Amino acid sequence: MKEEKQIRVLSVDDHPLMHEGIAALINNQTDMNLVAEASDGRSALLEFREHQPDITLMDLRLPDMNGIDAMISILKEFPNARVIILTMFEGDVEIQRALKSGARGYMLKTMPPKELVKVVRRVHAGKKHIPPEIAANLAEHFSNDALTPRETEVLAQIAEGNRNRDIAERLFISEETVKVHIKHIMDKLDANDRTQAVAIAIRRGIIQL
Amino acid sequence: MKEEKQIRVLSVDDHPLMHEGIAALINNQTDMNLVAEASDGRSALLEFREHQPDITLMDLRLPDMNGIDAMISILKEFPNARVIILTMFEGDVEIQRALKSGARGYMLKTMPPKELVKVVRRVHAGKKHIPPEIAANLAEHFSNDALTPRETEVLAQIAEGNRNRDIAERLFISEETVKVHIKHIMDKLDANDRTQAVAIAIRRGIIQL
DNA sequence: AATCAAATACCACAAAAGAGTTATTTAAAT
DNA sequence: ATTTAAATAACTCTTTTGTGGTATTTGATT
Numbered sequence: 311m312k313e314e315k316q317i318r319v320l321s322v323d324d325h326p327l328m329h330e331g332i333a334a335l336i337n338n339q340t341d342m343n344l345v346a347e348a349s350d351g352r353s354a355l356l357e358f359r360e361h362q363p364d365i366t367l368m369d370l371r372l373p374d375m376n377g378i379d380a381m382i383s384i385l386k387e388f389p390n391a392r393v394i395i396l397t398m399f400e401g402d403v404e405i406q407r408a409l410k411s412g413a414r415g416y417m418l419k420t421m422p423p424k425e426l427v428k429v430v431r432r433v434h435a436g437k438k439h440i441p442p443e444i445a446a447n448l449a450e451h452f453s454n455d456a457l458t459p460r461e462t463e464v465l466a467q468i469a470e471g472n473r474n475r476d477i478a479e480r481l482f483i484s485e486e487t488v489k490v491h492i493k494h495i496m497d498k499l500d501a502n503d504r505t506q507a508v509a510i511a512i513r514r515g516i517i518q519l
Numbered sequence: 520m521k522e523e524k525q526i527r528v529l530s531v532d533d534h535p536l537m538h539e540g541i542a543a544l545i546n547n548q549t550d551m552n553l554v555a556e557a558s559d560g561r562s563a564l565l566e567f568r569e570h571q572p573d574i575t576l577m578d579l580r581l582p583d584m585n586g587i588d589a590m591i592s593i594l595k596e597f598p599n600a601r602v603i604i605l606t607m608f609e610g611d612v613e614i615q616r617a618l619k620s621g622a623r624g625y626m627l628k629t630m631p632p633k634e635l636v637k638v639v640r641r642v643h644a645g646k647k648h649i650p651p652e653i654a655a656n657l658a659e660h661f662s663n664d665a666l667t668p669r670e671t672e673v674l675a676q677i678a679e680g681n682r683n684r685d686i687a688e689r690l691f692i693s694e695e696t697v698k699v700h701i702k703h704i705m706d707k708l709d710a711n712d713r714t715q716a717v718a719i720a721i722r723r724g725i726i727q728l
Numbered sequence: 729a730a731t732c733a734a735a736t737a738c739c740a741c742a743a744a745a746g747a748g749t750t751a752t753t754t755a756a757a758t
Numbered sequence: 759a760t761t762t763a764a765a766t767a768a769c770t771c772t773t774t775t776g777t778g779g780t781a782t783t784t785g786a787t788t
Contacts, residue, residue, distance in 0.1 A: 324629055325537075325540075325607070325628040325629055326540075326628075326629070326630070326631055326632050327537055327540035327541055327544065327628055327632065327635070328534075328536055328537060328540055328628070329540065330539070330540035330544055330632070331534075331536035331537055331538065331539035331540030331541075331543070332536055332539075332540075333543075334540070334542075334543050335536065335539055371607075398534070419534040419536055419537070420533055420534055420535070420582075421535070422535055423535050423536065423539070426536070458763085458764060458765085459764095460765065461764095468714055469714065469715070469718045470718070471710055471711030471712050471714060471715025471718070472711070473711075473743090473744065473745090474744075474745070475744085483765080483766065483767085484766075484767055484768080485767095486766085486768060487765070487766050487767060489745080489746075489747095490765085490766080490767080491765085492745085492746080493746075493748095494764095496746090501680055502680030502681070502682075503682075503745080503746080503774090504714050504745075504746090505677055505678065505680060505713050506678065506679060508714050508717060509678045509680070509717055509721065509728075512718070512721055512728065513728045519718075519721065667733085667734060667735085669734075669735065670734095682773090682774065683774075683775070684774085692735080692736065692737085693737055693738080694737095695736085695737055695738060695739085696735070696736050696737060698775080698777095699735085699736080699737085700735085701775085701776080702776075702777080702778095703734095705776085712744090712775080713775075
């Protein structure tokens, strides 16, 4: 019954039903074993410390923090941790950030279970894995855009219904500078106006709801 | 092993892992039985026809159509169908639409499994169920707003970065009328400008990404 | 029959946003 | 040491958005 070298998996997700599904899937594989579960970022780190799993499946939306930040906190302590982001499709910005921050894989919850376990095995074997449909979407917004931190700040202010003058006051810059930032934002996001810029940014995960 | 009167459940969700989780949960109850699964709206209706389940658990985001529309298509043919919306939190507009369209319950995927099966039993017993946290949020935006169909159209146009003049042309009305609609939209959504109106509308599920 | 909400439209005015150009400072990268 | 990217700012001018008020038509509701 017991395998020699099982892949020990930690699952981090705030949906109990998803946990059950992952547990059923992983434990059905002869070469895998779900060793722990966490439903928020803080306990994810605690569980990781205790069980030191081979693979961590990490959801992006957690109640206490972003899944990427949870991953970063794990990687800081355990640089060799192999974290796979497992989420429903979010914006390309999240994916880029995840990969840049050290994720070894990115999987969609809509993928068939067989694909999911394949990815777990691939990543456990030391490879990285991003599914083709995500890679394609990533390539689309790769070379060109990417907002600077300041531009993202300005964009968040716009989404809250602030006028340029108010944004200027809040960020301690002139209204003219705000306009320059907005111009760059619209150019990068290929938006006609500030309103479409916000809509696009929300869709692509640049700003959160 | 077999119970006398089991609650026969159909699960509609496009996440295979969620299906597994639901299956595990339902089949673990002595008084319930998962009789069928569907991953899109079209097959949900087909499965319903074939199995005529007591309870249908319906996700809102499906690949081919909105879960509410899938529910409506089922209710048209089977007016006594008991459909429970099971989803992660969307905007209050979706919830209102679901309940108005005949949903018997609304559950969040973040709820503990024990709560979920309780709701299934309650709805099967003929009661309706909306969790308190949702009911509270619903009350907040109840009396006041609710955009008219035309206002929603205008709002969608705004979100696409169209100017008032363009919106007027597309909807075959004058620019002045567009302005009136936008004024009403901003008043109802309590937005400072068109941009915040779009952000709020996306958050509340009035317009989709 | 009377009332009400929704959609339509016009006018005038004020406020804000956006386009185009130029320029300075600082920090990072080569 | 030089180049580059980011952030800052000013100026002008045009376009767009937003505010306030008034008014008409139509379809529901009472």
